[in-house]
Structures are given as C-alpha cells and as structure tokens.
Amino acid sequence: MKRTKQFLSSPLVIVSGAMIVVLVVLAVIAPAVWGAAANTENPMFLLRKPSAEHWFGTDQLGRDIFARTMVATRLSLVTALICTAVSAVLGIVVGAVPVVFGKRAQRWTSSIINVWLAFPVILLAMLTVIALGTGAAATTIALTITMTPTFARLAQTLSATVAGADYMAAARMFGVSGRRQVFYYILPEVAEPFVANVTQSIGGAILAMSSLSFLGLGVQPPVYDWGRLINEGFSQVYVSPMAAVGPGIAIVFAGLAFSLFGEGISNQIRRAYKPLPSAMSKRELDNPPKMLDKTNMDLVVEAAAERTEQHRAEVERLRAEDPQAAVVTVPRPAPVLSVRGLTISFPEGKRWNTPVKGISFDIEAGEIVGLVGESGSGKSLTMMSVADLAAPGSYVAADSIRFEGTDIVGMLPKDKRKLLSGIGVVFQDSLTALNPSMRVGRQLAEVLECQNGTPHREAMERAVEALEHVGIDPTQHAERKFPHELSGGMRQRAMIAMAEINHPKLIIADEPTTALDVTVQKQVLALLRNECARNRQAAVIVSHDIAVLGEICSRIMVMYHGAIVEIFDTALLRTPEKLKHPYTRALVSSIPTLETDKSRPLVTIDDELVSQQSANLADDDAPAASAKTIADATGAADAAAETAAVKEER
Ligand SMILES: Nc1ncnc2c1ncn2[C@@H]1O[C@H](COP(=O)(O)OP(=O)(O)OP(=O)(O)O)[C@@H](O)[C@H]1O
DSSP: OHHHHHHHTOHHHHHHHHHHHHHHHHHHHHHHHHHHHHHOOOGGGTTOOOOSSSTTOBOTTOOBHHHHHHHHHHHHHHHHHHHHHHHHHHHHHHHTGGGGGOHHHHHHHHHHHHHHHHSOHHHHHHHHHHHHOSSHHHHHHHHHHHHHHHHHHHHHHHHHHHHTSHHHHHHHHTTOOHHHIIIIIIHHHHHHHHHHHHHHHHHHHHHHHHHHHHTTSSOOTTOOOHHHHHHHHGGGTTTOTHHHHHHHHHHHHHHHHHHHHHHHHHHHHHHHHSOOOOSSOHHHHTSOOOOOOHHHHHHHHHHHHHHHHHHHHHHHHHHHHOTTOSOOOOOOOOEEEEEEEEEEEEEETTEEEEEEEEEEEEEETTOEEEEEEOTTSSHHHHHHHHTTOOOTTOEEEOSEEEETTEEOTTOOHHHHHHHHTTEEEEOSOHHHHSOTTSOHHHHHHHHHHHHHOOOHHHHHHHHHHHHHHTTOOGGGOGGGSOGGGSOHHHHHHHHHHHHHTTOOSEEEEESTTTTSOHHHHHHHHHHHHHHHHHHTOEEEEEESOHHHHHHHOSEEEEEETTEEEEEEEGGGGGSGGGOOSHHHHHHHHTSOOTTSOTTSOOOOOOHHHHHHHHHHHSOTTSOOOOHHHHHHHHHHHHHHHHHHHHHHHO
C-alpha cells in the first residue's frame, strides 16, 4: 500500500500509467465500437484522404483506417504482452533457478545465454518465423525466443547478487530446499527491478512485433495489427500519408507509455533505497541542525596547549643535548585536518536525529590518533563525513572542515573530490570494499590512473611494488588475483596498499582489524603504523578497542553519545586515574590485564551512571565558546610554539 502510494507520487508514473489505461480501454472496447467501420468494405469510399468523417482516410477497400487502428490495439497489445510475460517467466527459469543448483549449473546456463544473446534479435526472429510459418502465433513464439535470453541474463545477474549474500549461505547450510530458496529468498529480492525492466520491454515488444508485420512476416490478412496497417498504408503514403502515419502514431504512443512507465517505476525503486525524508519541507531540510559543543572546544584548546608544551620541551631537550648548537630546529607540524562544529543529522519524520553533535578536533601532520567509543557513538559517521563519504540520507553541517588548510565546507563537489584525494580510506570489511570482479593489481593501479593520469603500465608496476611494501609475498602474485582469492589478512593489507598507493596526507582507517584474528590484527596495525611513519602520514584509526589504539596511537579521542568527551595523550593509559571523563575511565578500567582476577566478571560500563557523572562534569554556566574563539585559542597556542622555535633558531 505504502509502495503503491509512493509510485503514485511520481508524475512520470501517473502520466504513463494513464496512457496505459487508455490503451487497455481501447483494447477492450475498440472492436465493439469501431469493428463495423474497420472491417466493412465500401466501394464508395476507396482511398479517401483524411477528413472529418475519416480521420486517417480510407484504404483501397474503403475501410476507415482510424477505426482499423483502434481495433488493431487489441491484437498488438495482447501479442506483445504474451511474448513479454512468457519470456520473462522463461528468463527467470533459465537465469535465476540455476543459482540454487551450484556453480556448475550456473556456468552451463551462462554459456547457453551467451550463445543465445550472440544472435542478432531481428535475424533470429525472422529465421524463427520462416521456420514456423507466418501468423500471429508464430510471431509471438519468435519474439518470445528472442526476448528470453535478455531476461535470463538480467535474472541471472540480480540473483547472483542475492545468492552471494550471507543469509543465502545460511539458508543453504540450514538445508532450505532449492524451490524454497527460489520462491522465498531470491524472487522477492529481485522482483522489483525485474518487473520494472520487464515493463519497459513491453514497448520494445510492440515495436518488434509491428516490425515483423510491416515486413510481411507477422500477422496475415484478414487479421491485422499496427505493423500490418503500416504495411498496407505504405502503398498510398505519398497520396495520403496518414494511412501509414496513423498506425505509426499508435505504435509510438504505446511504446512510450510502457517505456516511461517502466522508467518511472525504476526511478521510484531507486529512490526507495535512498532514504528520502518526506515529512519535512525543503526549507526545513535546507536548515539542518548546526551545533558547537563548547566542552569539546575546551578539549581542543587544551590539547593544542599540551602539544605546544611538548614542542617547547623538545626544543629544550635538544638545546640541553647540544648547548653549542647555533640553531635548534624542531618543526611544529600544522594540523593536516581541522574540524570545527561538525554536526551530522538524519531527518526522522518531522524531527532531526543528530548522532554527531557539533564536534571539533585537530589532527596534526604525521600523528596517529585513535577515535574510540561505544557502538553507535558516531565514530564512523564522523570520519566518513570528513572524507566526503557521508551516509546516504545524512545532512552534514560544520563551521569548517579544513584539510591541509583549505576549508571544504561549501566547496564545489569537483574541487572537493580533487582536494580529498589526499585522504586514503581503509574500510572495515575488505571483501565488500574491494571490487569483487576486478583483479587486485588493476584496482590499485586505477587509483593512480584516475588521480594522477599515470600511464597504465607504470601504474601496474607501482601497484606490484605497493603490494610488496605491505608485506605480501611477491611470489604469490596477489596483483593477478581477485579479492575473494586472498585471505582476510592479505585483503586487508591490499586495502592498506590501495589507500597508501598515492601517498595521501591522511589515512582514515575505520575499524580496520575487526574482521581479523588477533595475530593478524597486530600485524595489520603494525603495518599501518610503519606505513604512516615511512610516508610521514597522519592517520585516524577508528576502533572500539582502546587497548589496541594504545599500542599504535599518540593521542586518543573518546566519543560518547555523538560528542568528543576527552582527548588525551596515550601515555595516560598507564595512569588511568588522571583521565577526566567517567566514560574514558570506565572504558580503560574494562580492559582486562594480566592481573585481572579471572574468577570475577569483567567490568562493564554503567551507561546511566556515566551519563549522570558526565552531566555533573559539564559546566552548564560557562559561556558557550564559538568556532572563532577556538580558532583564536588554538592559533595562539600555535603562534606560541612557533615563537619558541624561532627564538631557539636565533
Ligand atoms: N544511514 C543512517 N540513517 C539513520 N541513522 C543513521 C544512519 N547511519 C548511522 N545512523 C545513526 O548514527 C549513529 C552512529 O552511527 P555510526 O555508524 O557513526 O556509529 P559508530 O560509532 O561508528 O558505531 P560502530 O562502532 O558500531 O560502527 C547510529 O547509532 C545511528 O543512530
């Protein structure tokens, strides 16, 4: 019901649907209304031109061509509908059903479909008609034979996607029968796109059927369809063009009606998969929430001041080490990424759901920062939005998101894409993040070809080198393999190689080791750390596991309920009592150590208690900081650091 309503909201579906209704009504009533005028020969009105009485004129036997066009609607429509419906069903049988019978059956049917598709459509139809003899039945069979492989290929492609899903594997494991798999698992999933395509094809079937009749291979007198009428009217086309153009208009009308209807349904299906907020007006949607978390701002200022202190200490240390040195240079890295007031919202009915609430943070060049928090705290949304990979349906607002000093907020998509090619992303699941139908080497090379225009051969050489750099044994020739032919660890390494290949300034790794076992996890994290050090890259590693982050990061940011509640130096993990936020303390105390008493249950985090404590912690009376304040504050800290360095240089 909801889906029907959704379809009816599309003007394209409404207009084309109305055209189809007109055709169906004509097919039903035309023989009764216009039958006599269409079939009665009248020697008094031979070959008349169009007039008020005979809109399309008359034929050589004095029959009204408009009436004949109306009457021909039924045969033209019915034959097209029959051959489309039969070939769609056959297409499902040939294309979708073998999916449940395993790889061998799929290979066989795939080869059959390929050979079938290799024959030119009209040639195959003509040969079939010649073999079967002319007439409506033979034409319908001929067209069914030619249309079936197209539907079979479509059904095969759609079903193969479903067949690869985890729930299908589970169904097979549970022993669900093949018939049940087809009817309850595959068909419901492929039905909508399949039906949309089939509807579009009805227009094509009408055209093909008419073409055969026009060539004299289709229906034969005294039976007639639109193609036959054009054939008959062709002889008088110079005297009375409407004799051929009239039935031609009917074909175009019917073809357009079904093609547009199929197109309209396809559009609506595509839209259904992209959450569209319908309850809010455009004005409301143009104004998503914009927030600035003042407590988070204070943390950023503190972190900047802390790093300034560390920088000063480093200058002092080097000075003490070599008091004679005329110049002591300790370059102070500028933030490669600087985010202020990032707010991410989803429209839910008439309200906004805001999982990320005005957060701010800086990532300095070359540093590895961890982003930790419970599931649903907004970690992935934050980092993916920074990389311009925001979740579908989300609305992202920010005071600024500066990457290498350039603010991407409000930037044109083309320029943004160019700038953000300096960010490499390592996704959680390498199996879904890598293209399953492309060899690994090709995928790596494509990054260089698309981003730098590197020639193919050179890009392939660099892809092989990159795979070797991430520790994949070159004798395994991973570059020639498809992703599914690699182990989980190798795939994750390949994805790191892909993120690294163009030496981005920042790597975003979203839970890069969740799917791996503990040993491989450690190897992959060590690899990430080493690659960042080797290429002087910054990285943000998103994880649930604060212990893992402690091993490779210099700083950790803690997210809780869509806010950054603490930013701390990893060294503090050794003195957890110095951590400020109750959630961070609870998180750290839940890490099991060698001293943990195994007879007692692991520490869990009491969400309610943490919320209460953090509410007490927040200083509600403090004036809200603005993005400018924070920029000034961190700027002041940076300036102080620069001054320290410059002074020392002198
Ligand atoms: N496409 C979406 N539509 C609506 N809400 C969403 C969508 N994606 C995320 N959210 C909301 O944003 C919240 C945060 O999502 P996010 O993926 O950032 O969590 P996370 O901290 O990365 O969790 P996890 O560690 O489990 O991946 C979710 O709990 C959900 O409420």
